[in-house]
Amino acid sequence: MANKLEQYRTEIEEINDQILELLSRRGHLAQKIGEEKRKKSTMIYDPQREKEMLNTLIDKNQGPFNDNVIKQLFKEIFKASTDLQKSDNEKHLYVSRKLKPEDTIVRFDNGGIIGEGHKSFVFGPCSVESYEQVEAVAKDLHAKGEKFIRGGAFKPRTSPYDFQGLGEEGLKILKQVKDQYDLNVVSEIVHPNHFELADPYLDVFQIGARNMQNFELLKEAGCTNKPILLKRGLSATIEEFVYAAEYIASQGNQNIILCERGIRTYEKATRNTLDISAVPILKQGTHLPVMVDVTHSTGRKDIMLPAAKAALAIGADGVMAEVHPEPAVALSDSGQQMDLNEFDAFYNDIKPLAELYNQKKLK
């Protein structure tokens, strides 16, 4: 019997080799077809033709595999061939590290940097509420030598009756503070028309979690020439997040900063679940800087510092957190913003750690 088994196996190996050879020939043909199609600008994926080929094969199928298995196997083969045809195109997936192996580094006139080799911080209040409020934080950040401030002028809120932000007035406050303290201003944009409106005031346009798949907004962002900070959607997969960035990049703007901010899960001990593993996956798959928002992901001031440490350790290019001079009276997110004392404690722990990474003493 062993002999029989052995014999069957030898035959199977011969068949493997023949299939391999046929696949190779098929691959070369697919490449040639791809080339022809590129010349004609025809779409590579041609479902009608695949359907006909599958039907032909099913008609000829004599078993022992049932038709579904044959369909499945050939779909895999077709897909491999299509992928081969796409490979050139894929090399043009703008955000992909395969296309551009070196890290994208976002640089600012005031010396601010977001990108590999440097751990950056973006702090500030959830909402812009008044000049005094933003100024208090900005002064503190300036004193600490920080280069960025965040604050929301357009606030996407669950209820239409919640505070919706000060709008353009808020942008003006941000600009005033920016000029006063030499900070780059990051603020959220929610309408395709806002890019133009906000352009004189902001250094970085943020696209928030709820708008991660607002493709019209993404395309508009891709037409600006300012950096975009793109937050992961509340329940976006990593793949969807990357494609959302590609919507921006495909319009010509590759100055994109990705930001993991927690995903929606069943666990309610934290506001969201910080998906820390997303950071190395995004760093491997794209050339874009990746930050971690420890405020929205955890929603808990008592674990923001350890979460920020984890973010730096896993390779994030920086950390975002909310700071408010008087969180108890904040018009949004009052429970999770650090006051200036809490922020001092947080900063005094995280900044020296960031320095160790910046100086390559840790990696």
Add this chain to the structure above:
Amino acid sequence: MANKLEQYRTEIEEINDQILELLSRRGHLAQKIGEEKRKKSTMIYDPQREKEMLNTLIDKNQGPFNDNVIKQLFKEIFKASTDLQKSDNEKHLYVSRKLKPEDTIVRFDNGGIIGEGHKSFVFGPCSVESYEQVEAVAKDLHAKGEKFIRGGAFKPRTSPYDFQGLGEEGLKILKQVKDQYDLNVVSEIVHPNHFELADPYLDVFQIGARNMQNFELLKEAGCTNKPILLKRGLSATIEEFVYAAEYIASQGNQNIILCERGIRTYEKATRNTLDISAVPILKQGTHLPVMVDVTHSTGRKDIMLPAAKAALAIGADGVMAEVHPEPAVALSDSGQQMDLNEFDAFYNDIKPLAELYNQKKLK
């Protein structure tokens, strides 16, 4: 000892009564304050004042409850008072059944109805691909006596390189077919500017799952006078869904049809998880019609019929499903659209059931 216990309990009951009386007096005062504020159009929730009151109480707290417990208890009391003040306002939550107990019924010129007392259907292809394709479905629907057709002209797709829809050309095809077969056309809008563009072509503007919290789009939808079909977000809570509808209603348009289309969970046996319980919760909490999209929620043709039966049984006002003359070559969702034969089988089972509900033989 029992005596002691009994005595303590009597004392506690007396205290209960006194607290009750104080709460009652406090409630009446809160109402009067609310009235004053309404006169002044002041915001009812005043975090600064609550903070001061809490601080005062904490200062005076002698135990045995610790400060956090006292804070918690008084926050509950404050909240009850604020809610009392809000109650008039709440009665103005436009989508709430408390404000408007009777069902909203959306009526169309061709006799189509969406709303209580009538189980309606919206069928059609995922994307508009060609006149022939839409016409084939429309003809079939017309022959069946149906009043609606759906089809996407603007397709929000995960990748920017996937088929994005035919745009205005697609709208024109829909309009042509509409006129030919006297159908109401439902199609998705993705940009605030599209409402104007699409107005001449469509009967119902659909806002898709990805845009459920695209508040700028919602507000624009609220400024139109056509019915809006609002799909639940991929991982939106029911509460968020209701508030999204309120964004539309608050701008003046209450012709809103809610659509449960499955939520994102860990389970991969279905494309999404049909959250069927959302239907009665939405029907109880709002006066809006609620439909169930059995295509996107299940993603499986083999369970669409039972899912549709469950939708009708649980009180949905109708069912949406995708139908395509040749699903295998569809430019989107090719695996889950019914072909015309499958649709016939589906329809022949679900339509008589719907009739039983429409004729009040089932409830």
Add this chain to the structure above:
Amino acid sequence: MANKLEQYRTEIEEINDQILELLSRRGHLAQKIGEEKRKKSTMIYDPQREKEMLNTLIDKNQGPFNDNVIKQLFKEIFKASTDLQKSDNEKHLYVSRKLKPEDTIVRFDNGGIIGEGHKSFVFGPCSVESYEQVEAVAKDLHAKGEKFIRGGAFKPRTSPYDFQGLGEEGLKILKQVKDQYDLNVVSEIVHPNHFELADPYLDVFQIGARNMQNFELLKEAGCTNKPILLKRGLSATIEEFVYAAEYIASQGNQNIILCERGIRTYEKATRNTLDISAVPILKQGTHLPVMVDVTHSTGRKDIMLPAAKAALAIGADGVMAEVHPEPAVALSDSGQQMDLNEFDAFYNDIKPLAELYNQKKLK
């Protein structure tokens, strides 16, 4: 150029045919190998050999597909072959409808039936607390002509300090009531040794959600000869649920009733999310009866009736719900159990509907 394209395509079609033929020959060889292995009781999946074959193929691979693609394609081919070998075994997957197309029907001496063609109900309190409490419900069920009662004697509770059930004393109460009112008793078992202990008292052993993958308990359940009511795990996939049933069936007991009871998701408007789509998927894939627990899935008395209607409509063989004579003082789940008046209202609506299905007036 069209000529070139056409020519390449013709060549590709020829290659397709040759691959198909080779696959067919390979399939037949795999079947023969499977037969030899069955004779020897060798495991069919042989990762070492697959690894060697893959290595050989990679060594020979000349492109244009990269090694990973070739690995992937051949893994698919290997898998198809292994599946072919497994097919006989698979036909022995005891719970599969492929093995046994006709429905399993669980029958009881008192005329109770759970299974296709009959919509059954299992009602009763969450926990057994006292004879009086269970008797009150049993009397009501008996008066209604029902054949089943549920009640927990062993309660798996999140905290070790929560009420853990009355244990054997609870079983005795159930038995007493059973004898008095001619009801079948369903109660949960949590320790492999409990089957023997509980055998004299119970008619159906329930395995709860937390123990769905307590494989030692499942195996022991498979060694009894009483029906098992198996609840879906809190976050079990449908596939895992089916395999859990197979653990029981593989030990010889196929009297298994599956019960969908909601899954854990981000949505908190309901206690769990009723995954109603699981019902038709389980009915298609297995021959086992499927019930829906509307209490644990929704956790809301205000939507239990519509949820029960949906369960019947989608094809469930019955409905479970919790009923307690005095829910406010229940030792567990006090908020979601119906009192006897609420139960009357529920029953008076759902029972006539069940009868319509039982009499084949609805399907």
Add this chain to the structure above:
Amino acid sequence: MANKLEQYRTEIEEINDQILELLSRRGHLAQKIGEEKRKKSTMIYDPQREKEMLNTLIDKNQGPFNDNVIKQLFKEIFKASTDLQKSDNEKHLYVSRKLKPEDTIVRFDNGGIIGEGHKSFVFGPCSVESYEQVEAVAKDLHAKGEKFIRGGAFKPRTSPYDFQGLGEEGLKILKQVKDQYDLNVVSEIVHPNHFELADPYLDVFQIGARNMQNFELLKEAGCTNKPILLKRGLSATIEEFVYAAEYIASQGNQNIILCERGIRTYEKATRNTLDISAVPILKQGTHLPVMVDVTHSTGRKDIMLPAAKAALAIGADGVMAEVHPEPAVALSDSGQQMDLNEFDAFYNDIKPLAELYNQKKLK
């Protein structure tokens, strides 16, 4: 009008004070009642009495708060009082850091330590497959100076037809290797009777994710005197995880090591979602050591190193990972176990980092 508002507010503040005083008196009474009950060993929570008190209050309620609001407020007050009564008991929640502020440190005869101030590692194959296989890993670990090895002898597998582990034979292999290389052996137990069986062979009993709420197993674990490594359930909340540990501790065994191993979410880029935030929450709430399993949480060898770095940074007491001499032929988890070369690379990066923490150069 401002006067009126001011006057109302003053009255409200007076009422606040009176309520505070009443609450304080009520609290003292509740404590006295609690004392009496402790003397009598009566359960503190008395739902029947609460119900009566609520009914009395509802009867007396004259508005303006509706009955539900009054019920809710008094339930909060009752709960605060019950909590006060419980406070002594709570101080006896064995795993709570409130009870025992200092860290639990698990020490072993061979010098191995798991607990604060020391970052430990537990590596080894998923399943015990043969002496040679385990020995190969053990030799490597010994050479590296490691003190622990893991390997499964009882394997809870989704399908009953998957490899179920070598059972006692596997335990013997582990013991043999343990003696040879002076390693502590960690292995999973799945049946309450296994503790006795496995006792001669193992140093740490592991309770796996699927059994985290197998309370009978937990109680049995609490009756042994060996350390228990308790893994978080697939979709357990942090609260449920802590209570599962308490089941063990309440039986007398507090040598418990918690292990975060990823939770089930919608995201499929990783096998599970590493809930890194759970680590500091568990460290704050309990005095138990907390490890992170980077294999099961990520399921991806390409991000295990960064995930391990994040685990150390966020405060985990150690890291678990799977290592197999020949992963491609492993009988379980073949895709995610590191081979010895990959393990070398991983170890050479993570070990020096652990040393920095151990030497307090990093915190």
